[in-house]
Amino acid sequence: MLFFTQCFGAVLDLIHLRFQHYKAKRVFSAAGQLVCVVNPTHSLKYAPTRCAAAQTSAEQGVLPPCHHHEAVHDPQLVPCTCPLFSCPWEGHLEVVVSHLRQTHRINILQGAEIVFLATEMHLPAPTDWIIMHSCLGHQFLLVLRKQEKYEGHPQFFATMMLIGTPTQADNFTYRLELNRNQRRLKWEATPRSVLECVDSVISDGDCLVLNTSLAQLFSDNGSLAIGIAITTSKVHNAEAEM
């Protein structure tokens, strides 16, 4: 009898596992193959002005912004190359990837199409969800940020940035896709360079913007799945053909 009970329990476990697997597959099959679970990074610090100088230097050329510090009088107004919400670190473009991996333990994922699964969407703003995405010979950074632009009304902002120069970034197109509850939202754009600073991209609203109610409609058990795809843009293809 004990044998039968145990067998029955094992069968039930298998059915449960199979169901969970099916559920996960059903949620993500439309968006991609590789699913990466991304945990939030909450921070109470916020320095909204730190990007003022970074933008200028990114527009001027490809030099890492840390070379332009001398002209800035207020030590707080230094350019950022670490795109994280409140990280005061700065450095050359070449070492951004290792800084993000070592200091912030941000994962790098390979593949043209991946699914970014942001957990604990209910956490209060400001909160960041970040991964790096290695694709087409370059490293990209996906930043999902919960922020209160209007007090008491948190919104979600998602953007993709190239860990490279603005000129390199112009060669790519990224797509973010949400798909759930008979609703689908797609955003396609040219990635910005991390030299242009993620804070200004988000304050300009030039990214995928979700209000709380839409984020809830697209979420499943407090997690938001974002399908990501990166392609080379048409300009780049036309140049390659010539």
Next chain:
Amino acid sequence: MLFFTQCFGAVLDLIHLRFQHYKAKRVFSAAGQLVCVVNPTHSLKYAPTRCAAAQTSAEQGVLPPCHHHEAVHDPQLVPCTCPLFSCPWEGHLEVVVSHLRQTHRINILQGAEIVFLATEMHLPAPTDWIIMHSCLGHQFLLVLRKQEKYEGHPQFFATMMLIGTPTQADNFTYRLELNRNQRRLKWEATPRSVLECVDSVISDGDCLVLNTSLAQLFSDNGSLAIGIAITTSKVHNAEAEM
């Protein structure tokens, strides 16, 4: 000499016309064939509570909400079947189309894919841009609304509604697409029924939402082109196959 001057003027006019045509074609070719210029309807009146009863009655069945008036004590709290921003009109579902055509002079367009070109996007909120779309044997209503959910921060809300019951609406999927400046934003969803009231759809944020900066990025000379497509949804197709 006068002949040559006139000929030269005519050629210049032709070149200018040709250029304008090319420009219009370039903007809309990706989104669809038929372009409909939609002028705004500005209103200072606003009755946010008029939908409270409409929602309840729409959930209860397919009867036009005007039959449920008796239960409402405050004459202001009557259900709406005219989905326009501030129109106090109410009536049976069957006469909504003629009301919109006759009273509000709203055009009906035919075709599976059309382009909705909303002009004068700079006008202050609250403002509505509306057309009817006849497609797949039904009439749909596209509503673009500029509204200030947060004071001083106008946003644009776009949604498609079926001039029919919620059960009929479930058979369709609509797509709204913005495409300009190397950015593309697509929203796909099941249309709501006009019995459910456009005000509540917009206050819930369950539609395409654009902040002012994104609307500007997608606009050309103060006009916003929205590509619209309607298809029968999968559920409906599966039923048809059975």
